[in-house]
Amino acid sequence: DAKTTQPPSMDCAEGRAANLPCNHSTISGNEYVYWYRQIHSQGPQYIIHGLKNNETNEMASLIITEDRKSSTLILPHATLRDTAVYYCIVRVKDGTASKLTFGTGTRLQVTL
């Protein structure tokens, strides 16, 4: 699976949009972009995933560039409960050998 690059940490003021970038310049045509987050001492929580179109759900929006070499996760109105480590992962979907491999992620700190 393709490797991803994320900034190690980011800050965001509560109520503002949090924009978390991810580079995946070696992504293959059949690899999806997945986002998870891990709040301290809990298991990772699935947020969203996409292939090439932008996606939105009740938690976040995912913007994927046209060349698919990078993406941005947007939390539209960050709250203190969004403080977590956010992981961007690319993987082939629908493959029995496909696994989620976690990098170091971005530690998002939401402040008052």
Added chain:
Amino acid sequence: GAVVSQHPSRVICKSGTSVKIECRSLDFQATTMFWYRQFPKQSLMLMATSNEGSKATYEQGVEKDKFLINHASLTLSTLTVTSAHPEDSSFYICSARDRLDTQYFGPGTRLTVL
């Protein structure tokens, strides 16, 4: 989203004993489950992939005789840490893949071996 549970959430045991951790998919069937381990201030590391009705596939460096995995049904996988030692103390997290190929994670089990 789908719900995955783990039991126990926390366990403390003496060195040399075995510990079993259960992982259940509560509202979906999972032909594939995964076991991860996370040490303090590190990322999750995949230990093994568990397929219902067949032997687990272990990642390089993970001892299959020490970390026994059983996936007897479509909603239950167990991880047994045999003859646990202090270096096995860690946060163990399972995940299950649903029919749409999305992985959902359990809340984790904190193992402390004295």
